Amino acid sequence: MDDNISTLKGMGLTLYEAEAYVAMTSLISGTASEIAENSGIPRSKIYDVLKGLSRKNFIEIEDGRPQTYHVKSPVEVLSREKERLGNEIDDTITRLTHIYENGMSQVQAPIWRIYGVEKIISQEVEIINRAKTSINMRIGFLFEGEGEALIKAFKNRPILKVNILASQTCYINGEEVDIIELFKDANINIQKADIPFVKVLISDSKEMMHTYTKFSEDKRNVLPETAIGIWNKYEDVAKNYDERFKNQLKKIKNKKKRKS
Incomplete structure (x- = not known):
């Protein structure tokens, strides 16, 4: 699997969402049909995939007939996600360390x-x-x-x-x-x-x-x-x-x- 796809999946994207975003970084903008063709995602899935990317703030949707999808800069998107994941990891460390230390205190020997x-x-x-x-x-x-x-x-x-x-x-x-x-x-x-x-x-x-x-x-x-x-x-x-x-x-x- 492509390293970029793996990284994006690690940030919470589905496989299709990751593939669509990677394809769009070269397209910059495109219709659903163009993105499906460039990413290899089935046309029957592409609309749901693009809606998911929009909800996660990776792309923007321009109304029209047909709709046009604009990719957001990787620097903007990935920096934001990096900060979000860092904060989530820090919070998890705090919570689990508290549980761990409480558990350690209960060990008899x-x-x-x-x-x-x-x-x-x-x-x-x-x-x-x-x-x-x-x-x-x-x-x-x-x-x-x-x-x-x-x-x-x-x-x-x-x-x-x-x-x-x-x-x-x-x-x-x-x-x-x-x-x-x-x-x-x-x-x-x-x-x-x-x-x-x-x-x-x-x-x-x-x-x-x-x-x-x-x-x-x-x-x-x-x-x-x-x-x-x-x-x-x-x-x-x-x-x-x-x-x-x-x-x-x-x-x-x-x-x-x-x-x-």
Whole structure:
């Protein structure tokens, strides 16, 4: 199927409506018979198809004998539909997220194991997107592409207060990466700390995720196939870890003040 037809169907047009609109973008204006001939739509269907396009504001109808049909600019029509669909998707995300979070709160044992680097990174981003006020992280290593994904997520949520305690460097695919430097332009508070080979993300003192992985013999490179994330929504546990994080962050800041 033509990509243009598929896109228009995704916007809510029927197959015949999509085919008629595509045909009309080259005709610009035409009678029902001309549009049927150019689009390949049966003449017995074309009037209903054109009425449908008119209702959906894709074309205009000029009265006469016969009637003339004028196509609306794709820029006008598709921009309008893009905005409409974007708003509908945003509203759906809001409604379904509310249902999802209510459902999650009813789960009796809110602990899940997540396997695979892509799924782990995706879950980290989801937690950041769901956070209301704060994200606190300990970073002892990074997976390939993880730093960039986290930075993008943080930049999309400028209202969040983000604190990171991180090792100075880690290795990704054999190359040394300066973690502190990587995050310096992400508008967050990142402090160098002695962090072991583990990663912890805490959101709003309510949920958290530990990430573990095995390393190569020289302790440089992660073995991504061994990665596992433990996602925990026990608020008491998350709150306890968050308090420990805040205490460690406070000690680091006080130590810096004494040295300055």
